[in-house]
Amino acid sequence: MNTLRTTLRRIxxxxxxxxxxxxxxxxxxxxxxxxxxxxxxxxxxFLGQAIANSPGFDLFQ
Incomplete structure (x- = not known):
């Protein structure tokens, strides 16, 4: 009986x-x-599109 109680407590x-x-x-x-x-x-x-449409981006192409 004691081992059953101990097992249930562990569970x-x-x-x-x-x-x-x-x-x-x-x-x-x-x-x-x-x-x-x-x-x-x-x-x-959106940031990529804004950079691609900026006038300064043409300098890098």
Whole structure:
């Protein structure tokens, strides 16, 4: 009976360490990273077009 109780306590302790919030925070970080990547690509695209259309860019061609 004592070993069963000890085993159940160990299982409960391990279960408490791995909460569903761990996976949730990982998903949130992935969404933030995706948003930042999309924003960076969009900004660089507009910046590249602005530089290509600038009068000084003709000097480098």
């Amino acid at each position: 409960c302790r391990r279960w408490e360490r791995h909460s569903p919030e761990d996976g949730q925070s990982l998903a949130e970080y992935a969404l933030i990273l995706a948003f930042v990547a999309i924003a960076a690509v969009t900004a660089l695209s």
